[in-house]
Amino acid sequence: MPLPDTLPLIGITWADALFMMLGGVTIAASLFVVLGRDIIRNGLMLILALGALAGIYVMLGAAILAGAQVLVYIGAISVLILFAIMLTQSKAAPAKLTFQSQALPAALIASLLAIIFAITLGTNDWKATVFAGTPAPQGTTSTAAELFGPYLLAFEVVSVLILAAVIGGIYLAAIPRAGQIGAEDDEEVR
Amino acid sequence: MNVFNTLIRAASEGGEPAAQLPEYAPLLLILPLAGFLFTAAIGRRLGKLAHLVPLGAIVATWGIAMSLAIPALLGDLGEHGASSELFTWIASGSLTFNMGIHVDALTGALLLVVTTVGALVHLYSVGYMSHDPGYWRFFAYLNLFMFSMLLLVLANNLLVVFAAWELVGLSSYLLIGFWYTKREPGLAAKKAFITNRVGDVGFALGLMGLVAVFGTLDISTILAGVEAGQLAGPAATVIALLIFCGAVGKSAQFPLHVWLPDAMEGPTPVSALIHAATMVNAGVYLVARMSPPFAASHEAMLVVAAIGIFTAIFAASIAFTQTDIKRVLAFSTLSQLGYMFAALGVGAWVPAIFHLITHGFFKGLLFLGSGSVIHAVEGEQEMPKMGGLARKIPITYATMLIGTVAIAGLPPLAGFWSKDEILGEAFKFGYAWVWLVGMVVAGATAFYMFRLMGLTFWGKSRVSESVHVHESPWTMTLPLILLAIPSIGIGALLGFPFADGILVHGLEPIFHPANVLLGHEHEAWTLFGIDGLLMLASVTVASIGTVIGVRLFRSDNGDRIRAITARLQPLYVGSKNRWFFDDLNDLIFVRLGTRLANAAWWFDRRVVDGAVNGVGTLTSTGGRGLRQIQTGRVQNYAFGIALGLAAMAVAYLVIGS
Amino acid sequence: MSQIAGHLEPYLVLAGILFSIGAFGFLARRNAISMLMSIELMLNAVNLSAVALGVFIPALVGQGIAFALLIIAVAAAEATVGLAIVIAIYRNRKTPLVDEYDTMRQ
Amino acid sequence: MSDLTQLIGGLPILSMITLLPFVGALLIALLPSSRPSLIRVAALAVSFITFVLSLLMLPGIREFSSEFAFSEQISWIPSFGITYHLGVDGLSGALVVLTTLLSWICILASFGPIQNRVKEYFISFLILETGMLGVFLSLDLFLFYIFWEIVLVPMYLIIGIWGGADRIYATIKFVLYTLVGSLLMLVAILATAFSHQAATGSWTGAFDLIALRGTITDPTLQALAFGAFALAFAIKVPMFPFHTWLPDAHVQAPTAGSVILAGVLLKLGGYGFLRFAIPLFPQAAQDFAPLIIALSVIAIIYGAIVAIVQTDLKKLIAYSSVSHMGFVTLGIFSFNQQGVDGAILQMLNHGLITSGLFLLVGIGYERTHDREIAKMGGWASRTPVYAALFGFFLFASVGLPGLSGFAGEFLVLLGAFLVNPMVAGAATLVMILAAVYLLWMYQRIFTGPLSPFLKGLGSHLTDVTPIEIATLAPLAAMIVAFGILPSLLTNAFATSVAQFLMYASGGLIQ
């Protein structure tokens, strides 16, 4: 049975509804990430937000990107983050001390930024196409053409970048060797 | 090479119409200079023989000077004298200041006094300074002075005159401060130099004015220019008065007279030579030399006359009550110099120079005599501690008495002739007030000079028991005797017959341009006319002063004198304290001046430098303030970034729209 | 025709808001890992805008996704290094609270 | 041309003179610091040879038909037309000889006082000499600027390392003050060069003084660039109110530092006005002249007044320098023959006289380790020769005719008088003030009874040594020589002054 073009009762299209839902989830989850007190839940909420974004990517026809989002972000980065949380949260961790003293001004400036973004990005003449319904799926071919065309160099370099990051990450995260030293902790530093 | 080129060029350019001086004329300068350099270099090793070279140099100079001065006075060098160019001193583009010497009757008159008194003072010093450790130094300075003074009177360029003017100032400074281990001479020397410099500022500016008008400082060119009417009106007044400033300083006229009494801190021969007979006359010489510019301005002449006659009476009033023998003479010198300026101011040029000559001799005599007195009483200068010395030092007494009579203006001694001419001409040229004041001063002079004689030589001795009073050696008494001769006779020699003597003949052509500008005619002297009456009046006044002085101070009249002074208490105190003029100077220049300088110093440290340091402080305070924003907390930093981002977004949106 | 989902602007506004939320988190949170998560939010906001622009602007079709893929990779690299640094400092300081890392200041 | 000139003309004599001290410094760097006396003698020898070379150069200056003799020009930074361009005329020749003379005198005068880090000291001093000579000989603006800055560093070290107790404050102040001025001058030099490039389309000659003179017509550029040049030079001279670094620097510097500071470094400012600021920007210079004349007169009078109440001997002489250097700017900005002649004479004479005074102060300090005037008194009775020499230089400083100080001051005043008699009248007052502060100082230090402080020094209070006399004698001889024959000097730089006056009147701008 074909679904009606619009959502019953409210009269907005399915696409819009989906977008609003995913967008709403994204924003709500993000807000939880930045406002929530329990850092582990924050991590989980981050996964939720990123997942909702993946949904939006699908909406936009970027299935491949959605896949990457799930794989890389949710599968790798978020897990890495959770792992780091586990590593660094000692039992005495001051869970309550969530916010900086500048939280209120930060909220103000972030709101200001949000308003500026909304105004500038919303009122700009983008010369963009308007799609009826969902945008056409973006074929992997066009993406591949770009990735291995103009962005080939960037693509290759990203691999070097990841190599460098991995080497550095391993070095930094590895347990220090004996005898490694630095400046005395308590030295007057000015 | 260049030196010679300059010399040759200067010599060839000196196309003067005047006659050439004999080739040995520069020796007048070279001899004393050589004497100075020689003595300064090795005099210390010569010990008691240090005087030989300087003395010889001056005696030789005297001879040369006479060989030039006498013909000059007699008119044998031509009406306008003779000159010779030496070298270019300062050259700036087309403007050059040449060094050259010029001798005419006016120079001759000065040479006569300067070299004669100078030579005698040198001789006198051999005795007077014989026990001084700075013997050689003294003679070196004296020769330096002689060089400077001769340069002053010989130079044919006003800038060289100015240079010499400063050099005599230097010599005077060195000689006043000769006893440098004592405090007072140093102070007095400094005071003399600085006070002179006050006048010299005017002099220097006057010279610049002359350069601006005439484009040269060559004296003959300037005088010819003035004669041709190139200088008149306010410019003439200003320039003449500026030059007069220099004269006021050097000749210690009011209000720059303060240095001369203090200058008596120097050795007495110095007082005699520099501060009585020669250097102080430089101002008179300068005004006389520059008579045309002065004559071109009535106002300037009036100022000269007024300052002169005021100084005459002002100084005389102080001389009344001074007790230091040399100070009395110093104030007397001031007074007599005032006479000369008064004469110059009324246009009595020749009498002014005449008085300069006679005064040079008898005042030199009086000073040397006072030195002999001081020598006799072993350094005492206070007259209340003398008395009754007449018999103990008869030569000194006799010669000083001659000097006193001469200065008192009693005929027929030297002072009478010149003083009488000044007063007479002042009256005849219509300056009755100058004459009247001059008469009073004449009487006063006679009075205080006999007061000096009385306190020193007459009455009972008040000299301390321990002092062995003795007559001075021949080197000191001989100059006294030699000076007594002109003190007696030079007046008549140069000034008789009245208005027609040697001096008048010699100087008349020199002052002719000035007299033309003033409209003065040469008139014959009339014994049974106004001239005779005036002479009688002046002799009378001098006699009255003499009589009162002699009667009061002949014997010990202490009570009467005290009674008189008690009745005139305010005047006595004023006179005794030199009318508080030194205190006024001290207040204005020393105290307020120091305060001003301290204020400027405060300003420099706190305001000018304070601003500089303030910028530094501000900078580091700013730095300290700014480093506070570096809190160490990442979130604060990020907040700054976000704030910057927001600001920038707004800025671009504003710029873009 | 969809009023919202078919237009570019809503995606960009959503990205802007997400970016601001991330920025807020970065400014307000004390915990280093929370801040890292905030940065991830910001990067994802950028990604969203890249994809949206790439979809809606004809000249950019295809590029957006490629761009976004590269950004994800960069973000991964950054996260790797960042977490390693956080772990390293945690070893030294025994606290994940960034505002306590203020030994160096002024 | 004479044989000598021909011989020298074939050599890069100016480079030799400029760089010889630097080469000497390098050589000394190779000597072991354990042999200080060898280092001293080497430094003296180098500086003396430089002096002799500069004397050999002197006769040739007037034999060249062009404005600058012994010109050397080598391309250095071709992209901007910057060249290594040296040349000498009467003005710079005189200042070069003054520099080389004072340099060896200073080095000789440092034999005794400098016992600490001898090697570094003489290296600094020789580099300083190279810098100063380079400033006087450069005809390329960029090269000039570089030498100008090079001067700063060794002087900074000399004050800072071998100076008195408060040396660091003084040296920092000296450097910062000078740097503020000179950096703005750098901007002006670059702007000037660029305007030339923009006008001609080529960088060739954009930094060359000879090519630039008379070509800068933009009034705004003239005013701004002149302002920047003038500030740099005014600080160096130093003009009121930029003078306060000088007393501090003088007081803290070691003797030779004070000597070279007063003798040469202050002249860099006057020279800069004469050679660069005014010929390049004549119109602006004319416009600024009233201001600079006013500041000069203030400096003349104010410096003298402040000098009166100084309690430190060096500070007193430092303020007297402020006063005396006011004559230099006053004369230059009179823009007439007498003023400029006088200004140059004053520069040279101040170099001779004040150097002598600082040497004498240093000699006294060696014995007393004090410069407090109030502690002195009656010194002359112990050391008559010292007192006499001091008196000689002091009267030269007072401006006594017959000694060299007089001619310069008089010509400056005359030049000023021809422009504005009131200005000259005000400036002439310094004749009194100079006598006041110098004679009062002399009286307090040398006359009267011996002070307890000096008495306490006992036999340490010796008279001058032969070496000390050797440092003073050449200065004294020149003071007398140029006092009697200043026309020797005025003739020597007559061409320079004529050129200067031509450019100053905007002669080439039609």
Add this chain to the structure above:
Amino acid sequence: MSGDLLTIAPLITVGLTAVAVLLSDGLTPNRRYAPIAVALAGLGLTSWILLQQSGGTVTALSGAYIGGPFVAYLGLLGSAVVAITLLISPDHLAARRYPSAEFAATLLFALCGAILVGASGDLVTLFIGLELMVIPGYILAGYAKRDPLSTEGAVKYFLLGSFSSAILLFGIVLLWGSTSTASLTEIATALTAAGAGLQPAVAMALALITTGVAFKIAAVPFHYWTPDAYQGSPTPITGYLSVGPKIGAFVLMIKIFLIALLPLAASWIPVVAILATATMTLGNLVALTQSNVKRMLAYSSIAHTGYLMVGIVAAGEGEASGIAGVLFYSVAYALMNLGAFAFLTAVQGRPGATVQLSDLAGLGRKHPMLALLAALFLLSLTGIPPTAGFFAKAYVILSAVQAGGIASVLAIVAVLNAAIAAFYYLRVVIYLFMRDPAEVEVQVATAPLLRAGLVVAAAGTLLLGLLPGGLIEAVVKAIAS
């Protein structure tokens, strides 16, 4: 394709060198200098390749990579910076038991990124290159991972760096979206075509990009990370951080502002000018108050950012010499700043030592040559001839004067700031030469590599000061492309 590979050969060489360094360490684990030797050899090869490429402009990979004199210039400069860093670091690190292989490899990766920044033809490559340049920087900042200060600096550097990367990236995406192209030159064309007036999104992109770039070059008020990261890092690494990434960031700025955004110059010049003024002034004023020499140099590097920005503004006004000035300044700055940090490295012979001003007191007596070199670097930083620093300043100021307008005002601000800077640079000289030695003497490291690094930096500083002509010509050639 093979032509493309030849063109990007420097990139490949550097990358492979990094791998080779790691391999060499794996093969010869106990040879401290082996990785260094390999790295230096690789750099030599890279330099040779770059020199071969300095003839004319070549593009590769669809315009993503633009090789030529400009890249050659920057690549050689980068290689020199890395080489000097490699000379001065290993002994310092080894004394603290930190390995040099990872260090060398990380540096080489960063160089790889820097070359890419210089060569990139589009925004995406540029951004990736930038990240490749800065991420190793985070690692290096925290390289002394047992040192609380080092890790603290690294955390701050990393967090703020990522934050600003996100901001910059957002700007880049918006710019890309607004102009529908990633190519730098095409962006310029598009913006020119758009005419006057900023679209809101372009204005926003400009704000975001300016912020991001200003952060990377450490311009006030986006400089906060600099002092902390610099102070915390091991000293030779600070030397590298203050030079390498900063110069790279300026290349980024040239690429974005002077190529892509040049049509909008009228909009960003006032902003950048204000930032430049604030940067110079704050950097100098705060440096004035520092007593820790390292932190002082950190603030001073902020001030140098300001001077360099003057050149950017001048270039924005249309004076090509502005870029030339920046490029020349970069070389001078690299030499003298690396020299200064090499000096600091040398006086930190004792592990754990920090360098306070007072520690340097009297060093001139004990170690005259070292102190002399230090003075040379400091004088050069001050801008006193005849040193490289002087010509660098003069060049930038010349370009500003040429540009006129705001730039000439900046020139005045710059020289006044230079005078302030003289105060604190010379204060170090005062401590070195004019103070009596400190009670606790510093222990001076005397490793031969370090000495070589010092001498190379000093020779360069002096040579550029005496004969700047050659480099000026190279610069002019580099920007002609």
